[in-house]
Amino acid sequence: MEYNIKVGISNNHVHLTKETYEMLFDEPIVIERELNQIGEYASKQFVTLKTPFNTLENVRIVGPFRQYNQVELCQSECYRLKINPPVRKSGDVKDSEAITIIGPKGEVILKEGCIIAQRHVHINTKEQEKYGVKDGDIVKIKVDNERSAILYAFVKISDNGFFELHLDRDEANALLLKSNEEVKLII
DSSP: OEEEEEEEEEOSEEEOOHHHHHHHOSSOOOEEEEOSSTTOEEEEEEEEEEOSSOEEEEEEEEESOOSSOEEEOOHHHHHHHTOOOOEEOTTOOTTOEEEEEEOSSOEEEEEEEEEEEOOEEEEEGGGHHHHTOOTTOEEEEEEOSTTOEEEEEEEEEETTOOSEEEEEHHHHHHTTOOTTOEEEEEO
């Protein structure tokens, strides 16, 4: 079966625990805009990321607070920072890359937590049966443009899932894709 699915492009961002946020900021977190994934938002707060080799400024915090700290970057940014984080599913930060997060109040050194997010398809729990997939299944994505490609993505089933393919900025640029463009999901 083939389904049209919109592309969501993920820019660099961080997910923080409440405790880590409070080490970085004196102010409460403020919502800039809601994201498609239900209950998630882009905040008005930004941090700087630092490695022994370079820094990356204006990296947005995405809420709500999590049970773990996670920094998501594109490969091109990792080249600039001279780090080599693994490509992982969100939340899988064990033995990932170290990085320092700097806020206006202070800085936090993460011994692990920096990843390149693995491409994935969000599906809401209520729609799971419609598509006949389970959490963690691998599906094909067909891109039909000047840079045509077949990709593989894992399925992420959740109660707050909004039907969307998530690619990082590097992947989207390589495929000449923009946010909200449609590609084909093949199951």
